[in-house]
Amino acid sequence: MSKFQSLQKYEETLASGYRLLPFRFTQLEGDAYVASNMVGEFIVMDRAALDDFAGGRLNPRGPVYDELKAKHFLLDGDSDVTVDLLSVKLRTKLAPLANFTALHLFVTTLRCDHSCPYCQVSRANDDRQEFDMSEETALKSIELAFRSPSPVLKFEFQGGESLLNLNLIRFIIEEVKRRNAEERRDIQFVIATNLALLSDEAIELARQHDILISTSLDGPEDLHNRNRPRPGNDSYKRTIEGIQRVRRELGRDRVGALMTTTAASLNQVKPIVDEYIAQDFRGIFLRPLSPYGFAIKTKFYQAYDQSKWLEFYFEGLDYIIDLNLKGFGFTEYYAAMVLRKMLTPFQPGYVDLLSPAGAGVAAVVYNYDGDVYASDESRMLAEMGDKSFCIGNVHSNTYEEIFLDDTLLEALESSFASSVPMCSWCAFEPYCGADPVFHHATQSDFVGKKPLSAFCNRNMAVFKGLIQRMNSRPEVREIFERWAYM
Template structure:
């Protein structure tokens, strides 16, 4: 069988070997396929440009159906005309009682000089939010700042209003809030628990690491203030997960040490790490050596995740869990996240921003609560990003799991979020390969893990 007219499309698959079995990661569907002996032999022939036998035609045709050989399917341009937002971020204040040295928020001020959102602004934002997507069954509101707890009175008013607003329409409303933990009290914690507010605590590890960057305005470390409130928080929330969010910066990058402290000493059940590699102040960016070390330690925690999963447990390492979910559901992302589509962010002044990271920045807003959502401008932005053709991403096997990286990181690095980023592509590809292999190990040894801890969709995975 002559294969000269059927080029092999290496950009659409990535080989991997796990436990002496051969697999491919199918890029167009973010799915994993195990290769039987015959399929493995045919793929080897195609890669070596060898002719096939007639009895190998069936396998060749299946490769064609997967777009592994033949002409590359042309991606249809994405059209973004609707904005079915189910998540609203309300930046209730620009003030914070901390002066964290790496903070990216450009509108951040002290509590004395802060700007606070008004209740009328919040009501109008909720009305606009709902009117943009009135047919959903579940909605969420996230309170952000500054430190949102410094405007607790408004948060309580919003919750009371939103409970009535969404309840009258027979739909669900949930809440989330990220806090530095220093202003928590038992009464606040119990109020949030009663009102279904999911809390995330920003904490960067043991005292000596945390206090390097997370400080009060007078320069004093905040660790003791945070930890003092944690035991009450974790006790009241019980089985409800309270994630820890860790920012990894230069000098604060010992992932394993941080994990051990937060997990085993403080009792967090879920921990996520945010490596800083493209901050505006290079002083806080992880060095190249630290980036390598961070991802090597991510793999150690990833192996721990796999062993727990095989034993039917979830270890709470959210960095691998999120990517594992993308693979399990076969996600094919043309945009890196739901910002601007499934999520709207509103500043305390009423500006509608791409996400909370852009609030207060020099990057343009997409309308306001007063004037409405600028759908034309937002569509143009999202379509330009989703349909970009002239980048190295087109040949990357991680392209549909990464989609070019975080808008805000690209904005900091490239001065615009419209250009896909290339901050640490090689490292990210290596991490994706690791997660795919981890997915295979779990699927082979304990497939019930996915139904229990991820979703029930599953990927189109099979042996062929």
């Protein structure tokens, strides 16, 4: 059997009056198919329309033809600017790649006062100061960060509990600002903290340097304290007091929160969303658990499978959509990032949704000991004993040695979703990312076998779910369009 149609078949297509531009299609459910082009514009149609379109038999006077033409799926006699428009859109989508690394994560300490069983970082007890970053390591890391060509440099301080090494955070900020007096880049600072140890000094530092605070809030008090144990079992109380204090003293939008879904969260998505509303957040990121750090050591990652998380996710998403339909504006941030890819010409900077992978390109991590990792997940993997994504050390390697390292380049080379098996013909490829660290961690392979990949399984279900919801209800599409442009 021939793999290809006969030449005559293609000649008939040409003679029909339009030519096909590159597109891919995937079945949504039943007779409904989604087709997408290389810049992510998409159209949902039935099987017969798809067959007619691909076979060159589509009626030029029908509405499907007009939509396909407007979205650059076909080229006919009066649309000779289509290819130019398509290439401009593609260039716009890929433009952020040229800026290289904007996000620089500094692990100021591994010490932590919490002992979360799902912790994605293998923490150290809070009296073990040998796990603090030194000023010498910080200076060398700053030097590397400023070698990045990006006009925006975001410095994020992480732990452990980053505030346990507040003096080093102050040292780094002052040094970055001193250097930037000449460089004049757009500098942003973020402190990731559980807020339990928020001090007057930390608040004052944040005020002086316009620092954004990022914290963890897993849901209502019971769930949060169960997920995030600390001496006194008062993590929730301290976090909420910290959030309120930051808002009172620094401003309403100077604090954001992230949640992690554990097995205990799975039947509580509405109370979790309600908790975020009660704490006056404007949205929530319904995050799955990562297969790294203590999460895997304590078997938390295996505690639920992907289908359970997807049920949790869609129950939460539908609840949030209903709130919006009733007039209460609230956003699910993972959906918002995907929708930005689906409905706008722009790319969110979220590492997991970048292709080629965001590892080392969108973000880089300077560990407390000077080791440099291609992503936060790479560092977590190293804490489990797998240093495959350690791309150098600030004390012994140059910028060129670190960022042109084969480890990084090989991972990036195999992370162009448009050229890997299954992704290359998947209609969702323009929205998806590549996660070589995840696939290495779960399948010992940078690319991964996508039918067995939880990353693929999860993303595909989310992409389908979002398209189905906005395709079947115009009022939901309006909400999604607002989220996409946030």
